[in-house]
Amino acid sequence: MTKFLTCIVLVFLYVICNAQEVSVWKIGTRDNSSADLALGPSEYKKFLANDFGYEDRYYLIGKSVPGKDFPYVIPGPDDTWGGTWSTSGWRTHEINILFGIDNMNENIKFKLVVDLLDSHPGKSLLKVMINDKQSEKFLLKGQSDSSIVGKSPGLKSRAIEIPVNNRIIRKGGNKITLTVLEGSWIVFDDVRLEATSDVKLIKPDKVFIRDIYPCAYEIEKETKRFQPLLVDIERLEGRPQIRVELDGKDIFKGQIDTARYLFEVPMPAVSSSKKSTYNILIEDQSVAKGQVLRTPQKLQTYADYVDTKIGTAHSRWMIAPGPWMPFSMVKISPDNQNR
Numbered sequence: 001m002t003k004f005l006t007c008i009v010l011v012f013l014y015v016i017c018n019a020q021e022v023s024v025w026k027i028g029t030r031d032n033s034s035a036d037l038a039l040g041p042s043e044y045k046k047f048l049a050n051d052f053g054y055e056d057r058y059y060l061i062g063k064s065v066p067g068k069d070f071p072y073v074i075p076g077p078d079d080t081w082g083g084t085w086s087t088s089g090w091r092t093h094e095i096n097i098l099f100g101i102d103n104m105n106e107n108i109k110f111k112l113v114v115d116l117l118d119s120h121p122g123k124s125l126l127k128v129m130i131n132d133k134q135s136e137k138f139l140l141k142g143q144s145d146s147s148i149v150g151k152s153p154g155l156k157s158r159a160i161e162i163p164v165n166n167r168i169i170r171k172g173g174n175k176i177t178l179t180v181l182e183g184s185w186i187v188f189d190d191v192r193l194e195a196t197s198d199v200k201l202i203k204p205d206k207v208f209i210r211d212i213y214p215c216a217y218e219i220e221k222e223t224k225r226f227q228p229l230l231v232d233i234e235r236l237e238g239r240p241q242i243r244v245e246l247d248g249k250d251i252f253k254g255q256i257d258t259a260r261y262l263f264e265v266p267m268p269a270v271s272s273s274k275k276s277t278y279n280i281l282i283e284d285q286s287v288a289k290g291q292v293l294r295t296p297q298k299l300q301t302y303a304d305y306v307d308t309k310i311g312t313a314h315s316r317w318m319i320a321p322g323p324w325m326p327f328s329m330v331k332i333s334p335d336n337q338n339r
Helices: 002-018 145-149
Strands: 022-027 094-103 110-117 124-130 134-140 158-165 170-183 187-196 207-214 217-220 224-236 239-245 247-253 260-268 274-282 285-294
Touching: 094 207, 110 145, 124 158, 145 274, 170 187, 170 207, 207 274, 207 285, 217 247, 217 260, 224 239, 239 260, 247 260
Parallel strands: none
Antiparallel strands: 022 187, 094 170, 110 158, 110 187, 124 134, 124 170, 207 224, 217 224, 224 260, 239 247, 239 274, 274 285
């Protein structure tokens, strides 16, 4: 009986261990080298020249290429080669990873693994955000100054494993953001997402849909009120046509020209809660379907669209986002630095 129970336990542990090894996606190869990533292993000073680090840049799983689109290094606020200085404004850089999930098990568990080849020997405070809902911070102290230029043979990557909270990863569009809040640079070996069972990813084509959700407000057009269905969409190629159906009826048509769009698709306002079905079509091909709960909301004014925090981070003394008189001597403006 004891032997039988021991066998059962071993089989259970084997199943658990192997379930955790299913790879959803990965960027780079875990080989104790950053040479397979963009700019690697030593061209860190070309980071800004290649437009890396900006909030609107991203690495799209299934579309982007590691050796071209994912930098091997992220500068910190202390790194002047990253465009930061006391007179030019302290700034951080973001590495955004986008991926779409077509289908997955409801009970699945995810784990994000960030393999770092090294970080600055002084201090690096790494922040990891998952769908803007789960935030993790790691205070790092590296081994060698020369690892940023690929001259530290024998270094072994350090794995940072982050269990993802239940229901953070969702069907549809997902985003992971990596940034260094304080201190100096970090160097990647690879980044990967693991799961306890197989996951079917969306293969990006002309567009990538980041998110779809009903707005917590209503708008008015020609005396009629609507609750917008917000479609957050990234154009990838061409000038595709977008069409949206609600409960089988067309309610919106538009064209996507460049970059990112936030379409306010006008769903007729309701007086009480109602479930409806939406269908997003690109060039008459369905790319996303789902249900939306429509509810009565307050009316949105033009002033409600204003985000008073725009431009208040990474501030520079000669640039102030707040209002002032032309050629004024005093410029009063918010200053929303990372701290």
